[in-house]
Amino acid sequence: MDYALDNIIENLTFTKKFKTETISLGSKSLNRMLNGGVKTGFVTDFFGASNTGKTQICFQLCVTVQLLDEEGGAVFVDSLGTFRPERIREIAQHMKLKEDIFERIMVVKARSVREQIDVPKRLKVAPFNVRLLIIDTLTDNFIFEYQGEERAIVRQSNLAKHLHDLCSLALRDGVAVVVTNTVRSRIKDDRYHEVETGGNVASQGVHIRVHLSKEPRGMSARLVQPPIDRATAYFKINSVGIVDNGWYR
Numbered sequence: 001m002d003y004a005l006d007n008i009i010e011n012l013t014f015t016k017k018f019k020t021e022t023i024s025l026g027s028k029s030l031n032r033m034l035n036g037g038v039k040t041g042f043v044t045d046f047f048g049a050s051n052t053g054k055t056q057i058c059f060q061l062c063v064t065v066q067l068l069d070e071e072g073g074a075v076f077v078d079s080l081g082t083f084r085p086e087r088i089r090e091i092a093q094h095m096k097l098k099e100d101i102f103e104r105i106m107v108v109k110a111r112s113v114r115e116q117i118d119v120p121k122r123l124k125v126a127p128f129n130v131r132l133l134i135i136d137t138l139t140d141n142f143i144f145e146y147q148g149e150e151r152a153i154v155r156q157s158n159l160a161k162h163l164h165d166l167c168s169l170a171l172r173d174g175v176a177v178v179v180t181n182t183v184r185s186r187i188k189d190d191r192y193h194e195v196e197t198g199g200n201v202a203s204q205g206v207h208i209r210v211h212l213s214k215e216p217r218g219m220s221a222r223l224v225q226p227p228i229d230r231a232t233a234y235f236k237i238n239s240v241g242i243v244d245n246g247w248y249r
């Protein structure tokens with residue numbers, strides 16, 4: 001298999017009336033892998049173990065979405081209390097944005113499944129043009145509220161409905177939806193594999209999936225869906241945000 005992500009995106013978007021826009025991720029390597037960055041009209045899932053850069057990528061996108069035409073802004077759904085305005089300001093200072101970036105970032109604290117699933121239904125209340133909806137993280141509220149095997153079916157069906165709402169929103173309103181997700185370790189063929197929390201419901205309910213890992217000298221990102229050969233990017237995180245890693249191509 002060796003086909004470009006832009007061909008796939010072209011095929012997926014042929015029926016849509018709005019133009020797909022691209023939100024930069026800061027690192028050239030990551031942008032190259034995703035054909036320029038995160039796309040409006042799609043749900044992109046960044047998943048990986050703790051400290052692999054999921055939340056930092058979201059902060060970076062809150063800033064770079066403001067570089068789009070039409071004064072785009074972001075809604076950040078915070079399920080675990082990870083939103084850090086001072087870190088976003090630090091990243092924005094590097095970009096020399098003229099206006100106050102927080103005029104176009106709205107934080108929604110979602111500490112329950114109900115609060116979280118309401119967000120895609122109520123996005124229109126934002127006082128700016130929402131081009132990016134972030135959910136950091138997708139599955140925590142679901143895992144906390146529906147504990148135990150006997151509640152797994154309800155949990156998975158509610159998660160599937162939520163993802164369906166997010167996909168509809170992305171397609172209908174041309175919003176870039178970015179979700180983060182955690183992983184669990186599984187042993188297969190005597191080796192450890194990282195499996196996304198929420199199983200097939202999570203992995204099949206999004207358009208684009210990127211698996212983040214920690215390397216000895218930075219972070220790596222692998223495009224898992226759609227499957228494209230040689231789809232690995234390398235990046236690091238420093239005071240200005242997400243940047244290329246000089247150790248790797």
Ligand SMILES: Nc1ncnc2c1ncn2[C@@H]1O[C@H](COP(=O)(O)OP(=O)(O)OP(=O)(O)O)[C@@H](O)[C@H]1O
Nearest residue numbers: 048049050051052053054055056057182237238239
């Ligand atoms: N100002 C900064 N300068 C350099 N590195 C930073 C800065 N802020 C955060 N980092 C790095 O970002 C990493 C944390 O990334 P992040 O919080 O995005 O992980 P995560 O994947 O969201 O983890 P979790 O699953 O626990 O939420 C840390 O390794 C930290 O070193």
Ligand SMILES: [Mg+2]
Nearest residue numbers: 054055056082
């Ligand atoms: Mg995080």
